[in-house]
Amino acid sequence: MKNILYTILYSFKEIKNSKIFYFFLIFALILISGSYFVSQISFINEGRIMVDFSIFSITIFNVFIGIFIGSSVIYDDIEKKSIFLSITRPVKRVDYLLGRVFGLAVAVVFSTIIMMIIFYGVLLLMHKFVIPARPGAHFSILLLPQPVIIQAVFIIVESVFISAVSILFSLITSKALASILSILIFFIGNTSSKMNALVRPVRGIINGKLQIIHRPNHVLAAIVHFIYAVLPNFSVFNVSTQAAYKVFLSGRMISNAIVYGISYIVVILIIASLIFLRKDLS
């Protein structure tokens, strides 16, 4: 336990000082602040555009941090042989692995919080979208609506999820391939539910009876159903529409998504540990 904690701290420090982390963080912050100007020239309700755009930026950059740092956090440690000194201490390999994974998770939480603070700041500046904590009162703190905060939590779960995927791939393939595969999984995972809906038979009412009007290619449908069933479904973590319309999210919906994410993460980490335990580090 002690070793996991120290490894988390060490990994977080290492990531926090890395160029790639800063690059993504700063880029996201530029986009979030830039969304202010985008919303100025748009004629749709400014707040909504701003929220949509910012949530997209925060998601994509945290996912990138997860993928690109995830694929290198252990891989580079092995490649550069710096792992030789840590894993030859009286440390269990699993402790090291968990320390690295959660160190990255802490970095993701850290970057999400910073991005959210800037996002919140921009909204306060525009005096849009934020809602008073005590409606009606003369002076009140302005808060982010509930779905926006939940979206931030979901982004963290989603990014840690994809980090774990990326770390798992980096243990069995190269760094580049691990990144590419993780990006693929992320995009497929984001679209698979829509694709799945698309290849369902189309029904319609003909002559007063419910009938199948169009049936997509069997093979194609089977493949899409299979992908949908096997690969993770990332769209459950995307509540940006609800956020943009300030739709209150139910506790059940929230806990379902979080439990879904965490169960997947646990399974991935167990597989990664089993691989890592047997891996020759040389």
Next chain:
Amino acid sequence: MIEIDNVTKFFREGFFGIRKNAVENLSLLIEKGKVTGFFGPNGAGKSTTIKMIVGLIRPSSGVIKVNGYDSGDFRSRIGLGYLPENPSFPRGLKGIEIINYYGKLLNVKVAKNEIHEALKISGIFYAKDTYTHKYSKGMTQRLALAISILGNPEILIFDEPLSGLDPVGRKEFKDIIYKLKDKGKTIFFSSHILADSKELCDKISLLVKGKLIKNSSLADIEKEAEENKPVQAEYSTPLEEYLYDLMLRNKTEN
């Protein structure tokens, strides 16, 4: 004490994954309180053997025990310090931050002054607040040495400790090994440079092409060398010549 019992390690090579033995049927006893020099040409399998001892890779067959624990068990690394060949550290961290972390991973608590002491012994204390990606090869080697001696381990395993050092550095490293020897530590170090052999070792093991060719005390092997004087001009002492000759013969024989 380290017991290596009939260990073979193969790697798979090429597209078809053909087995190639890096270490073959190696049995070796590394005795407590002695300095054992582990010699052999490049590619002999020295680093592979050392990595198996410290648990980085697992033997394909055979058993390695360190202080009674299997080398795969993390407890075998209690009281064991390891200096890897060509060590390196992650970017973006200072020497002191790195050594602090490695100190935390030990089973004993390491005080701040012990860390400073280790840095001073290794001659890198002055650069402790410098980022390690700005270190030279020798400086990196010194930091790694400081890390390996943290927590006063009983067993020290050094993989090519003198490579990458200038003559002054080599002398200093040798002096450090002498001091550790005086403290009664068990030291196992590898080298492909024969000139390092004589001064430091109680015992010499010679590995060529993954096979153990010689394993005896310095006195015995020196006597043998006197008796089998090979004619070679390159090396200055009979011992060096003899070892060189052994390497040469075994390299070409099979």
